[in-house]
Amino acid sequence: MNSSPTHKPRPMVDLIVSVILPSLILMKLSGEDKLGTSGGLIAALAFPLGWGLFELVKYRKFNFIALLGLVSVLLTGSIGLFELDNKWLAIKEASIPAIIGIAVLISTFTPYPLVRAMFFNAAIMDVDTIKQKLEENNSTAMFENRLMKATYFIAGSFAFSATMNYVLAKWIVTSPAGTEAFNEELGQMTLYSYPMIAIPSMIMLMAIFYYLWRSIQKATGLKLEDLIVKK
Template identity: 30%
Template sequence: MSNKQQENPLSNIMWNVLIPVVALSFLSKGDNDPLTQASGEKLWHIGPMWGMILAVSLPLVYGIHHLIKTKKPNFFSILGVISILLTGGIAIMAFRDNGSVDEQAPFWFALKEAAIPLVFGVTILLSHWTKTPLVRVFLYNPDFFNIPAIEKRVQENSMTEKYKKLIFSGTLLLSGSFFLSMIMNYFLAIYLLVGNTDSQAQFNEAVGKLTGWGFAVIGVPMLVILMITMWRFVSGLRNLTGMDNEEILLPR
């Protein structure tokens, strides 16, 4: 029996999307001293600084906990933790003493939002020429595909070169989805953050919108692209091997 620790996708969404959105949108009002309550403030108004710290620290703790639990830290999970730290670091550095936010902060955020998928895409593309192409982790995974049977049939049919081209095309499509995410991340950040630097609470609320809308506007198209890429990959394997879907894919 496999003892792999699988990440619960609902927990991932809750800790990395819902909780930060709530903290940034509803807790960031008031001044930065949560021990004092000015007129009109609610008990949960802890201020922009502490709202941002809370929005960043909880996903950070969750990410570190998951790394420790799985005992398999990798480049991408570590990059995710770094991204969370950069979010909080850039915001807090951009906060000014007068309660406003540096006008350049939206551009710093946009560059950060674009840099993460860029690194993913470049790493996936370059990994094709290594011993462990990352397309075999994200797409052509031995947990889903009956790779030994597929490769045996490929050799029997003398389709090795076309098989390699199919894997490379999967790499291109997968890395391309991250490059598309890079572009969408940048312009979504610019659209939501520019003009929202008059106050720290306003900026935090915009970052919260960026977190929520980024998941929907960028995550859903990437999922669709991944599904199309998977369909194309399985179809290509059928043509190369003559196997049907039940033979290509492992039973779940």
């Protein structure tokens, strides 16, 4: 029986392929004496698009975030190649994290809240033991309240990303789409978005997950090693 390979996170490879290489191509190779405006844009977008498709095909696992990333790349390419008003770039940059944040909030009204699926699931945590301890300590309601707060915090982190993406796009990308200057500014925006948006957002998410860990430990009295599924 064939099984798909296990996906191992490779943040440095992701950073190089999806951020650094496309940015360098857009800033350095979009001149008419090199790849040209359209050629530079296509070459730059090919890296994150190709990498995203490779990951999806190889690991054969539907990933909502990865799908949004691919859609984002295709929309960016369309704006540049069809020379649309660059206001659409700012709207696109804000819309992706905004959609994720809204999806997080909407999921709280369904039987499968995203925060619970991401964090409080049997693949990561000893859910049965935790539920038993919560009942013994009469802490179930308190834990559910903390879980809901974490959901709002995560939605807030995506709201921060959406706002910053819009501001950064409006601030940096001011040249008309389809020009060498537009490509160069797009490369600068991609490069700056990592330290200005991605890293702060990652720190926020880590803080939220730490908050949840501490909440479970406080509500159950269990140590960290007792919470994790033993493999």
